[in-house]
Amino acid sequence: MKIQKTDWGYIEWIQRSENQPSMNIGKVVCYPGKQMYPHIHYEEQFIYVLEGCGTGWANGTLQKIEPGAMYFMECGCEHSMKNEGDGPIIHLLVSNPVQVEMDSFIDKEETYKELSSEELIVAIEAVRGQFLDNLHSAYVIFTESGNLLYQGSYFPTYCRRTCSPQEHPGECRCMKNWIHFLETTEQTIECPYGLLVYRIPIFFNKRVVGYILGGYIRISSEEEAPIEGVYDTPESTAEGLKSLLRKASRAIRTFCEFNQFKNALFEKEALLEDSKNSREALLHNLKMAENTVTDLKINHHFLFNTLNQMASLALEGGGVPLYESIIHLARMFHYSSQTQGSLVSLRNELKYVDAYLQLQKFRYKDSLDFRYDIDDEAQDTIVPFNFLQPLVENAFVHGCDEEESKYLEIEIKARKEYVDIWVKNRGKCLTSQDCYRINVGMRGNTAHGLGMIYHKLGSIYKGGFTMKIGTRENSTVLYVRLPK
Structure with a gap:
């Protein structure tokens, strides 16, 4: 049996897969007075306590550690444990990597076009929102030449303390040094401060188009001194994390393949279309269906949030505010x-x-304030149903911190042939990189809120409209121009 020594004790591996992700079984020993610092699980884990006593926390929920206690923790769970007894805590550990099959489903012999940077950004945006951001793991994505494409928002406290990656995106030494050693294989990099970073290549059309850097974890050796506040990671967790990074790389490739495959189908269908009238009728029906689906997605999302707010008002005994909120909600659903x-x-x-x-x-x-600056001449302009409220909701939800005061402004100006609309918020001010990524992502129709509205406007106005996000005077601004 293999013994893995850690800062807090050791793991005696009973079943351990070295080459590919599979179930791992081990006996974990945590010495008296020691603790496992807060860490993220990148695989499913089940523990059964054999002896010892202490406390643990899983996503903020207290775990009482005592003989016979059993706990299951999902992938992405934040966990910590402290031995508060005189003897060791011994528990059985069973870990299992998450099975997320994201491999390519397109013909392996298919030949694809050269991948543009915008296509890659659209793919990253789709995978990020649906997969990567749910892992609570630090990651950075670069092009094959070392240009930063995206940096995740989660980094361990130790990283933030030593390198401040959020203030200097893509500039940490562990992110810059690897550029001089480009290869097509996976690599493990040790940062100057003792953390391990995994570099996973992203392949498309049989060549490397980018890299994911992830991990930022510590696996100690016997010679190394402990690092205060940094969890000494079991090897099974490290393998689970690498497996998820590989799957993210394959998911990005698969999205790019599917996107090009879909576009090729659209081109072929256009060539095979015989009747212009039938084609226009079909497109009209599809647009109506797409708009209806978009509206339903938005309305269901809003309904859920609003009913929660009203339930809170009812619990607080707010009779008049509750009544008025019901009236406003009724007006919205009647309009819808x-x-x-x-x-x-x-x-x-x-x-x-x-x-x-x-x-x-x-x-x-009182923590919310909003104002309107609207030309009367613009108000009779004919526009698509329910295009404006999702833009305001996006600025409200994503542009304002929950605990701070919130300010929104809607400005609408009438021009000779257009109507210009600005939705501004003075909360989180985006960087130019964030704005570029969001603009590319919503044009790619990744099923996010802004992407759905962009697609809706495109189905009605074709290329005769503008929709983009930017910054102005310490505010984040969503700008829309519609023809009259």
Whole structure:
């Protein structure tokens, strides 16, 4: 049996897979007075306590460590444990890597076009939102030439203390040094401060197009002194993390393959179309269906949030505010049910938005402030139903910190042939890199909120509209230009 020594004790591996992710079984021993610092599980884990006593925490929930206690922890769980007894804590550990099959489903012999940087960014945005961000793991993605594409928001406290990666994206020494040693194989890099970083290549069309750097964990050797506050990671957890990074790399490749395959199908279908009239009728029906689906997605999301707010008001005994919030909600659903999938006046869209903001005002009270600066001439412009409220909600939810005061401004100006719309918030101010990534992502229609609205406007106005996100005067600004 293999023994892995750690800062807090040791693991006696009963079953350990070295070459590929599979179930691992071991006996874990945590010495008296020692603790496992907070860490993330990158595989499913089950523990059964054999002896000893102490406390543990899993995603903020207390675990009482005593003989006979059993706990299951999912992938992505934040866990810690402390031995508070006179003897060792001994528990059985069973870990199992998460099975997320994301391999390519397109013909292996298919020949693809050269991948553009925008296609790669769209793929990263899709995989990031659906997969990577749920892992609570530090990761950075570069092009094959070393240009930063995306850096995750989660980094261990030790990283933030030594390198400040959030203040200097892509500039940590562990991120820059590997560029001079480009290879097509996986590599493990040790950063200057003793953490291990895994570099996983991203392949497309049989060549490397980028790299994922992830991990930022510590696996000690017998000669190394402990690092205060840094968890000494079991080898099974490290293998689980590498497995997830590989799957993320394959998911990005698969998305790129599917995107090109889908575009090729669209081109072939266009060539095979015989009747212009039937084609236009089909497209019209598809657009109506797509818009209806988009509206349903948005309305269901809003309904869930709003009913939660109203339930809170009821529990607090707020009779009048609850009554008024019900009236606002009823107006919104009446508007939604009457006009779904059609074109409406901007004046009605603004009433819809105002009802939404009034509901948010009940929730946040004086911590929320908003104002309108709208040309009267613009209000009779005909616009798509329910395009404006999701943009305001996006600025409200993603642009404002939960604990801080919130300020939103909607400015609409009438031009000769266009209407210009700005939705501004003075919360989180995005970087130019963030703006570029979001703009590329929403044009790629990745099923995120902004992507759905961009796709909806595109189905109606073709290329005759503008929608982009940027910054101005310490505010994040979403700008939309629509033809009259």
